[in-house]
Amino acid sequence: MDLDFVCVHAGRAASELTRRDVARALLAVPSGVALVALPDLRRALLAAGNPLSVPFWDSAKATLSAIESGGATVGDVQRWMESTGTEPLLLTRSFFVWPEEDERGPVGEEMFNRLVAYLEERVAAGEIDPDALARGDEQAREVYADFQERWLTGPLPDGRVPGAAVSDEQDEELFAAWDEEEAFALGELRRILAELPEPERPVRELRAAATRLREVLAGPGYPGNVLRACAGYEGEPLPADDEELWLTVTAGIAGPISDLPEEEDRLEVFTDLDGELSHEDSVLAALCAIHHADWLAVVAALARRGPGVLASPERIARLIAESEDIDVDMDEPEDLEAAETLFSSVTPLWACLGIVDRTEVLTPLGRWGLPKALERAWSSTDALGD
Numbered sequence: 001m002d003l004d005f006v007c008v009h010a011g012r013a014a015s016e017l018t019r020r021d022v023a024r025a026l027l028a029v030p031s032g033v034a035l036v037a038l039p040d041l042r043r044a045l046l047a048a049g050n051p052l053s054v055p056f057w058d059s060a061k062a063t064l065s066a067i068e069s070g071g072a073t074v075g076d077v078q079r080w081m082e083s084t085g086t087e088p089l090l091l092t093r094s095f096f097v098w099p100e101e102d103e104r105g106p107v108g109e110e111m112f113n114r115l116v117a118y119l120e121e122r123v124a125a126g127e128i129d130p131d132a133l134a135r136g137d138e139q140a141r142e143v144y145a146d147f148q149e150r151w152l153t154g155p156l157p158d159g160r161v162p163g164a165a166v167s168d169e170q171d172e173e174l175f176a177a178w179d180e181e182e183a184f185a186l187g188e189l190r191r192i193l194a195e196l197p198e199p200e201r202p203v204r205e206l207r208a209a210a211t212r213l214r215e216v217l218a219g220p221g222y223p224g225n226v227l228r229a230c231a232g233y234e235g236e237p238l239p240a241d242d243e244e245l246w247l248t249v250t251a252g253i254a255g256p257i258s259d260l261p262e263e264e265d266r267l268e269v270f271t272d273l274d275g276e277l278s279h280e281d282s283v284l285a286a287l288c289a290i291h292h293a294d295w296l297a298v299v300a301a302l303a304r305r306g307p308g309v310l311a312s313p314e315r316i317a318r319l320i321a322e323s324e325d326i327d328v329d330m331d332e333p334e335d336l337e338a339a340e341t342l343f344s345s346v347t348p349l350w351a352c353l354g355i356v357d358r359t360e361v362l363t364p365l366g367r368w369g370l371p372k373a374l375e376r377a378w379s380s381t382d383a384l385g386d
Helices: 003-010 019-027 031-047 054-069 074-082 106-124 130-134 138-153 162-194 203-218 224-231 242-254 267-271 279-289 292-305 313-321 333-343 347-352 364-385
Strands: none
Touching: 003 019, 003 031, 019 031, 019 054, 019 074, 031 054, 054 074, 054 130, 106 138, 106 162, 130 138, 138 162, 162 292, 162 364, 203 224, 203 242, 203 347, 203 364, 224 242, 224 279, 224 347, 242 364, 279 333, 292 313, 292 333, 292 364, 313 333
């Protein structure tokens, strides 16, 4: 750990090193090694005509000592890095969060480096005071945060808004990962179903379930409003075909298409940050939180066992934990409880559709329709693309 190491780590000559460059290099080695090297590094930078400042070296020694003794938190280290004056804030006041360094895409990496360069310009111009930041001056930190907020929300010469560009890239990566996971799950579902006999279509049960479903969808409140949101039925006429209606709503439970209407999500609910979610919002949140792998494990297990098998939330959690179709580690009681909690929002909706009966036992309609509905839910992306 010497000046040459810092220069190579930062990719800069000694005379051009910033406080951030030195801090990053110090954190790249064990804290004990960095503490031992600190005096020699300080002298070497002084000789190179780039002495930095007393507040920086004092803050470096204090932070490294805290790390070595085990008293420093991740937040403490992050705040020290930010006090160098050119390290972007991990969380801005508008709640923009930078991706982790190893998770940034090309756009994220570009924008992060652009912001670092911009902050370096502000430090050189005397508009950002890193020594005041190192001393914990809150007014200096406010100025520091203001510069970043304005840069992230202002357009670049090419028209891109940095914060929005990074968020868009993250969304694209998330959607791509989601689509890949969904495509894999769909392939596995089809493989499993191909090994099982095709169940007979329960005509009378389907007709009765569709009749009840139309009544539920026409009514106010839960569960009709949740089922309408799941299927994306808001305002338009329902399909005349019973099978189309039933499969679309059932598929929507595994992949909700829309949220509750705005009139049901009143403004005061969102402005009351300490308030609890409504029951309907909690149900939709739970449905969206269930992973593809969990749906695959449950529906595959129920399809293999057939009508008459218990499909309560507790049993579903065990089916996931014991599944041979997915690679999942659910050895801890809290893992089973989490799965049980999520599916406790599913089974009442299944009961409305006749998938399970009043005792939470799978019906012939459920055995016939659940796999078809899940395949439909996971095929919707491809259908929209076509």
